[in-house]
Amino acid sequence: MRIVIGQGSCGIAAGAEKIRKALTEQSIGCDISITGCIGMCWLEPIVDIYDDDNALTRLVRVSENDAQAVAEYVETGDKSKVEKLIVTDEDSQFLSKQTRIALRNCGIINPELIEEYTEKGGYTALKKALGMTPEEVIEIIKTSGLAGRGGAGFPTWFKWNAARQSAGEEKYLICNADEGDPGAFMDRAVIESDPHNLIEGMLIGAYAIGAKHAVVYVRAEYPLAIKRLKNAIRQATENGVIGEDIFGSGFSCDFTIKAGAGAFVCGEETALIESLEGHRGMPRLKPPFPAQSGFWRKPSNINNVETFANVAWIINNGGEAFAAMGTEGSKGTKVFAVTGKVKRSGLVEIPMGKTLRDVIFDIGGGMKTDKPFKAVQMGGPSGGCIPASLIDTVIDYKALGATGAIMGSGGMVVMDESTCMVGMAKFFLDFTAKESCGKCIHCRIGTKRMLEMLERITKGEGREGDIELLEELCYSIKDGALCGLGQTAPNPVLTTIKYFRNEYEAHIKDKKCPAGECSDLIEYKIAADKCRGCTLCARNCPVGAIGGTVKQPHVIDTTKCIKCGKCYTVCKFGAVVKE
Amino acid sequence: MEKEIDLSLLDGVLEEYAPVRGSLITILQHTQEIYGYLPKEAIELISEKTGIAASEIMGVGTFYTQFRFEPVGKYLIMLCQGTACHVNSSELILQTIKDELGIDDGQTTEDGLFSLKCVACLGCCSLSPVMMINEDTYGSLTPDKTKRILKELREAAQ
Numbered sequence: 001m002r003i004v005i006g007q008g009s010c011g012i013a014a015g016a017e018k019i020r021k022a023l024t025e026q027s028i029g030c031d032i033s034i035t036g037c038i039g040m041c042w043l044e045p046i047v048d049i050y051d052d053d054n055a056l057t058r059l060v061r062v063s064e065n066d067a068q069a070v071a072e073y074v075e076t077g078d079k080s081k082v083e084k085l086i087v088t089d090e091d092s093q094f095l096s097k098q099t100r101i102a103l104r105n106c107g108i109i110n111p112e113l114i115e116e117y118t119e120k121g122g123y124t125a126l127k128k129a130l131g132m133t134p135e136e137v138i139e140i141i142k143t144s145g146l147a148g149r150g151g152a153g154f155p156t157w158f159k160w161n162a163a164r165q166s167a168g169e170e171k172y173l174i175c176n177a178d179e180g181d182p183g184a185f186m187d188r189a190v191i192e193s194d195p196h197n198l199i200e201g202m203l204i205g206a207y208a209i210g211a212k213h214a215v216v217y218v219r220a221e222y223p224l225a226i227k228r229l230k231n232a233i234r235q236a237t238e239n240g241v242i243g244e245d246i247f248g249s250g251f252s253c254d255f256t257i258k259a260g261a262g263a264f265v266c267g268e269e270t271a272l273i274e275s276l277e278g279h280r281g282m283p284r285l286k287p288p289f290p291a292q293s294g295f296w297r298k299p300s301n302i303n304n305v306e307t308f309a310n311v312a313w314i315i316n317n318g319g320e321a322f323a324a325m326g327t328e329g330s331k332g333t334k335v336f337a338v339t340g341k342v343k344r345s346g347l348v349e350i351p352m353g354k355t356l357r358d359v360i361f362d363i364g365g366g367m368k369t370d371k372p373f374k375a376v377q378m379g380g381p382s383g384g385c386i387p388a389s390l391i392d393t394v395i396d397y398k399a400l401g402a403t404g405a406i407m408g409s410g411g412m413v414v415m416d417e418s419t420c421m422v423g424m425a426k427f428f429l430d431f432t433a434k435e436s437c438g439k440c441i442h443c444r445i446g447t448k449r450m451l452e453m454l455e456r457i458t459k460g461e462g463r464e465g466d467i468e469l470l471e472e473l474c475y476s477i478k479d480g481a482l483c484g485l486g487q488t489a490p491n492p493v494l495t496t497i498k499y500f501r502n503e504y505e506a507h508i509k510d511k512k513c514p515a516g517e518c519s520d521l522i523e524y525k526i527a528a529d530k531c532r533g534c535t536l537c538a539r540n541c542p543v544g545a546i547g548g549t550v551k552q553p554h555v556i557d558t559t560k561c562i563k564c565g566k567c568y569t570v571c572k573f574g575a576v577v578k579e
Numbered sequence: 580m581e582k583e584i585d586l587s588l589l590d591g592v593l594e595e596y597a598p599v600r601g602s603l604i605t606i607l608q609h610t611q612e613i614y615g616y617l618p619k620e621a622i623e624l625i626s627e628k629t630g631i632a633a634s635e636i637m638g639v640g641t642f643y644t645q646f647r648f649e650p651v652g653k654y655l656i657m658l659c660q661g662t663a664c665h666v667n668s669s670e671l672i673l674q675t676i677k678d679e680l681g682i683d684d685g686q687t688t689e690d691g692l693f694s695l696k697c698v699a700c701l702g703c704c705s706l707s708p709v710m711m712i713n714e715d716t717y718g719s720l721t722p723d724k725t726k727r728i729l730k731e732l733r734e735a736a737q
Contacts, residue, residue: 010703013716041705182700183662220608220645221701223714261604261643262699278603280642296601339663339704346705377662413662413704427665431699437642564674 001030001074006046006107008037008192009224010185014044015063022067023047028074036193036228038107039347040094043087049074058092059085090365091344097363099325100349101333102149102309106193111228114235117196123241125312129204130249134164137208141311143319145331150176150267150304151379151408152484153330153397159301162291163209166299171211173253174295174302175202176272177218177225180264181380182431184411186335187305189347191218191225194309195232199242199255201308204315206253209301213254217272220259229257264381264435268483269302270294271437282437283483304409306335326352330396334407340377340414343368350395357391360414371416375499379408381428381435382488384495385421404495406488420517421500422507426454428492432485442480446473447489454493458518462508467497516578519563523579526567528553530575537567537576584620588613597628603639607646616647644699652687652694654732657711661700669708673697675722679729692736693729 003023007016023032038046043060047070050056059070059082066085073081100106109116117123129137142157163171175198179187191198202214218226233255236242244252263281265271270284273295294300310332314322323331330352336359339345343365350359356376360366367373375385384405386393393399400407415424433447450473453466474490481487497504506512513521526537526546531553538546538554545561548554556567556576568576592609596602606629610621617640626633640646658673677683680693687694703709706718710725717728 009716010705010718013703013706013709013718044705179702180699182660182665183704184700185702185704188702221699258605259608261608262645263643264699275604276601278601278605278639280639337704339707340666345663380662411662413666415666419666427662431660565671 002050003032004035004048006038007034010041011044016045018064022064026071028071033110036111037189041346058087060087094344098349099351101313102306103349125315126200129315134208140319144314144322149306160208163299163301170298172295172300173206173211173214175216177305178260178266180267181411183413184409185337186410188222190309195229201311204311216257265437265485282439327396329398336410336412338364338412341416342414355392369416374415374417377413379406380411381432383408384491387499420515421496421503425493425496432489440481442477443486446477457507459520460511527575530573540566540570584618593628616650652692655694657698659701659709660697663704663707667707672708672720675725
């Protein structure tokens, strides 16, 4: 038997490392190793036990206190010891319903050992590609229909070809791992769980465009990803996969990692290049495009982590196999980070052409609260909120774009009726206003003015005509901004106005927040018929605003109430209501 | 409380990176790792060794959220402001920390123990709401759990 513990960032945060220590202390006579993100994040920490026939028993929500039971199971093979920890069949379907290509090794191999990657066929695609001409490699990628997974969906072969055609000896291949969308963690998972797959995809890309230098720009907020990638680069170098004359092909390529320093705009490719050169991450004017003049003004090609994670598979299985999945305009699979008010949150990779309902309800299990599904936010600050009525929208660049949202990099934040959509728009505007680099006036000042208006509206100080003014600002920012950040910043506002105009109107005209989230627009009251007079709320009120005698209905003094919601949370009888 | 800055600690970093073009951000990251923030004296030294004007270094340093120009407390609380955390009531956690420690975003407690910083998504969305304190991540936070964590850290420091 062998034990494998899921140790992605989520797993470690949930206590996986403590469990590994506790299991090691049990001195079980079997191998204990680690793997990256299994993707079933809501069940972390996860311990996988493989028997001698490699059959898997998956234990979930394991704690240090379970170490002894796990040890007993491994020693005796008696499953009853760990019965309560074994993953349910229903939860297992979360993975069995997926089609994993970019994530094919995630949660299976040990990301810290190159041998485990090569055992799974790792680096055979690189060997194969090096036996072809660069043009042949680009042709396969063209056949596959692979498009940029960072969000824009631009055909990968086209970018590669442009960089290939660019004159000059010195070229750069860059990986954008500056995953800045709040609510997205696909790239982190790929790097933490299968770093060699990224390296292999990048080396194939470098060969195709004729670059001798590969650079990965990773967020500094991802220390574990940086650590594992560094380790993988070291191993690949030792094994002759990176460096001079790779596999005796005559092709040479070096690898460097640059840690970003926390700026969302650096996800934009020219801003990323500025940052790589050590400057403020402010976008450049295009053209010239990076393919002509990028890093150090040399021809450069930039792709996202997930894009590269598909490349080795495509080379090995052929472009046709990849193109066989998906829709007319969107080929292959897409990885989503499904989070928010969904029952099963984690990483989902499915073929394009499935619907949002497939992801959120069939795989994600629907809502985790008893409140109905309201909307899903896709594409982060550049995307939009898709309402429940459009739940059958197909996952396809064009179909999602038609809703006003975008495919985006893969963040899918699920919301129920308790999420205020005006508050959601405010949340994203707060983000983009802070992250605007300041270069273009429309973006710098426009987002700030929009944020101020949304703040007013959520405080109950909205005025007639605010919605129209917001829309006007949205369109002028779209027209006036240079880069993708500014051009897409209005999307969260536009989509919420489009689909939830009535909520804006309720805030502005009736001074009410239908979702009950904007604290300035709600009042807490105690329903006398439900109150048992247990005094719990009164004892927890930080300002002494609740009065009443034991076993008698209590009353909230609204003049004293600071609307902290403490009484609402502690009441066991649902007697405290928001109005 | 003003401590003397030992600039010799930067020797290795500057020797390795000052001659490499485009390394300013890397140098600043190492500097912050050494001192916990970017001291004025260090910026002047970096300017001298790299030939980049101190004003430009400040321009870069202030552009990125990672860099600080004031020392931080023993425990740096980074509270995630991602979308999933927002949907799962991170605002309540922020309020709890503010109430417990009496500090606002970007401030440090008088005893130098805690600093609070609201940060962009930490990427642990399934455990939202989430905060990181120094190297450790704490997930599925509630106001009570947050108070307990702060109390434990305070006790551990004594």
